Amino acid sequence: MSLPLDDLYREIILDHYKRPRNRGELDPHTVRAEGNNPLCGDEIQVDVRLADGKIEAIAFQGRGCSISQASASMMTEAVKDQDLKDVAELVDIFKRMMHGEDVDLDELGDIEALEGVQKFPVRIKCALLAWTTLEQALDEAAEETP
């Protein structure tokens, strides 16, 4: 088995890790969710502000490996100003990509760079952490506003 490390640590991933976008807390926020990966101890908090069926603003903070933090940073850029319906679709595509399914990479933009993670099974959970936490936040928001 020989996997080039460059497949995992693409330049754009390292860039998001070193210069995370939308890092911090959001005040006010519509909903806040926390996620953690008990296997690695990675932790993340995602704040979302919703307006008119869109994600008006989003921020994350937490600690963890480059993959978990870069994935969170890239996710916040991708979902900002997006309709919730489109966000749900993006989350679904991303999760399917991480589980090794063929997906339309054009839909993903920069996030496509995380495709290499699925060749490193133990790191998939790192990449998914922000996304499942966002999903949890949006589910909670949906429950609160019938």
Place this chain on the structure above:
Amino acid sequence: MTPSMDLGRLRADFPILERRIRGRPLVYLDSAATSQKPQAVIDALVDCYRNYNANVHRGVYSISEEATEKYEGARDKVQGLIGAAKRESIVFVRSTTEAINLVAYSWGRQNIGPGDEILLTEMEHHSNLVPWQILAAEKGAVLRHLSVSEEGTLDLDEARRLITERTKLVGVAHMSNVLGTINPVKELGRLAHQAGAVMLVDGAQSVPHLPVDVRDLDCDFLAASGHKMLGPTGIGFLYGKTELLESMPPFMGGGDMISQVWLDHASYNDLPWKFEAGTPNFADAIGLGVAVDYLQAIGMDVIREHEKQLTAYALGTLGELPDVQVHGPRDIDIRGGAVSFCLGDVHPHDLAQVLDQEGVCIRAGHHCCHPLMRKLGVSATARASFYLYNTENEVDVLVSSLDKARAMFGQFGPAGN
């Protein structure tokens, strides 16, 4: 390297060490998680399945007698290794985890009541925390924990304060799997006994690496795992003083642990079989016996000395790097070869991933010690751990491989990491 150990010849006994990863020699620095196996242990498993595989304690035919003899012989070897007075004290289980659960379920349910205290430490592995949490919740007992100092040690004065007549059990890791700290379990056991409490030693990290003598320690229970001491996975043992084991109810019911069975009741077998319900893992127990022979042929004191020198070398090279922080004691006399560290802001997972590229296997994560990670103020650490087959050259490979991680992740790292 100790003169009494020919490392080149010894390494040749471990076939996996010939493996190459991405064209580079395998540098296995994760023996605290599981150890590699000498050919003699691998051969013993093949020999058992090939030549005398038959259920033990049952057949009157010769290969069953042979299997029984070898299985019980393995028990004698374990007894000899830890200096137990009686073979009845050695109960074969799956792992250290199962051994501790056996004590918590059997002894604990019989002896722990509301308000009773169980004293553990902040550096325990989850396997010596969670069984007691379950017991305490069920019985209304109180859990207390000895704190871990900055240096990664326990404080006997705190132990004197916390061990009282309310204390019913003291449970402590002999050697920390994260910090490498060798804890003063003999002194703690004395304090426990003065208060009328029982002393359990988690020997998962000590029995493979140090001379351990239960009569010298005077502990009531000692738990250990075979796979960390050159043996197969799925086999471990519990040592218990026979008077305690006699007084305890069975852990699991089934075949082999009984003397006679009626439809509504049963009488139980003698020690140690009272605690070995069902067909035991005899093949792996026999493999463990061969591992014990291997360790004893070298000598536990020789192994300890080799690891001491290697750990000193690691602390003097790795530990002296300006961007490396090593957790745990610096005093080589009170620590073993599990060396946890952090490289600057580089997350341990990223570090381990980059080292894997160089053929270097280290562990990254919380090492099943969430409370200790919180105490250290980290979410994870990297850990290199040594055994008798590791060399100074392998430590050098580890140290030089850190440059790759520095180049990729160094100096940046997000704030708050």
